Amino acid sequence: MNQASITIVGLGPMGRAMAAAYLDAGHRVTVWNRSAGKDGDLVARGAHRAAGITEAVAASDLTVLSLIDVDAMYSALGDTALEGRVLVNLSSDVPDKARKAARWAGARGAAYLTGGVNVPPSGIGQEGSSIFVSGPQEVYEEHRAALDVLAATDYRGADPGYAQLYYQLNMIMFWTAYTGWYQALAVARANGLTAADVLPYAGYTADSMRGFYTHTTPAIDAGDHGGADARLAMCAASVEHVLHTAADSGVDTGILAAHAELYRRAVDAGFGADGTPRLVQLLTQN
Template identity: 35%
Template sequence: MTSEAITVLGLGNLGRAVAGTFLVNGYPTTVWNRSAARAAGLAEAGASVASGVGEALSGADLVVVVLLDHLAAQEVLRGVDVRGRALVNLTSGTPEEAREMARWAAENGAEYLHGAVYAVPQTIGTAESSINYSGSSAVHERWRKSLASLGKVTYLGEDAGLASGYDVAILAGMYGLLGGFLHGAALARAGGIEVGELTPRMLSWLTDLQPALVTFAGEIDRGDFAAGESSLAMNQTGLAMLIRATEAQGVPFAALESFKELVDVQVGQGRGGESLARVVESFGVVSQRGARG
């Protein structure tokens, strides 16, 4: 056992995995959850179960928050004495919510580090788990070894919103990919194709696209879209065909129409010969159109 006392607030699937990993690694661990029944297995493993949040924090050096959302974290911590504590918040939220929590922590005498988890609960504490952090460099340095027991640690900087900034961008890509896969699966079924037969071919094609994403990233960061190897006009035509095909098969997908609208904006501005990556410039334009009705 180490002398570093850790408290975990929230015992959903992820919270239980976090607390269990600390226990396995020899950290004295106190846990709290609104429903105390969730702590039963952890108590058997050696955790101390607090009856209230104040009690849970009373002897803690490090407090790890793993709750449903930002509002739940605010509610649980409101009115609790966090002075002198290191707060690590693994609760999902927006970049501004993370910054708001960091400001609240500073006003109440605590140091704050925000984390974005890239793992399912059963992989916490293994090489398959990684967590990005941003916020207090002092908390990161002081507790790096303890946090590393949960998964690979990547520190992004002092801005508490950075970890969430990366997270929402990555999750947007993830859900776009999942939506595309499920739409493809629906199209396959409509065409009498087994999804199990489709998937390896789709994975092969998506893997082959990885270099294009790196190229697009460079074009976006430089603001130079002149190369146009995958031109806007070519993709506009391809999307129009794909939309017709999906409608004909009875499985249209609004995301395709929305993406084509983004392409249409750039082509309409005379940039059809430029790279598809220039679509990144359309997002604000289209959202403003929607706001005007």
């Protein structure tokens, strides 16, 4: 692989991990961050510290942005000349903002790819890590090798919003599960248990979720709402038990109450005999 020159804009934990991965791969790396003091170790390893954003973008054909969101890109780049440059925005945001950003970059003569990074900073450059990418396929193919240094890229098509859509779908599953872990630990602590007491069972539950996803996917895509395995009325009763266990333990029930309300709504709408795939339809209705 040719050792390309790559600029990293944004040196939070993720941006620093990306710059380090490129240095490890032998690339020429230019770094820039709005606030000073985050690039010392990278510069010591051979990265070039740009004096400003204009120098940073001019230093490389490919600029990788790792910022808090898309709005931070506008703020960081300002009126910087972008003609002929390639921007790869790996900052988290919503799909429509990614599409707007691609139009903004295109109007200024730059090619634009969106990315959604599926690992924390510690996963950058590691086997098994992945990044959703979307935008013009020819731009992706030209720079794929450089992006694969960070993580295996999963191209999701020309729509610049799709990488963020897939990423946010993963985040929906991640954050609800992660918050559920802490909800369970709050109830456990209120009853004299520790996180270590719960961990073996949490691992089993997390592993079992793949089976639920696999089992329900064909029914959801086929519009099959049969409830032979898990009727919504039965599920609603179980969720109520969870809610009351938390309440009886003196733990905040806001998150669980929202879940219970969804299942109550399903039963009240006459879907009690249906299976859980019916929830997808219920959630998409106003």
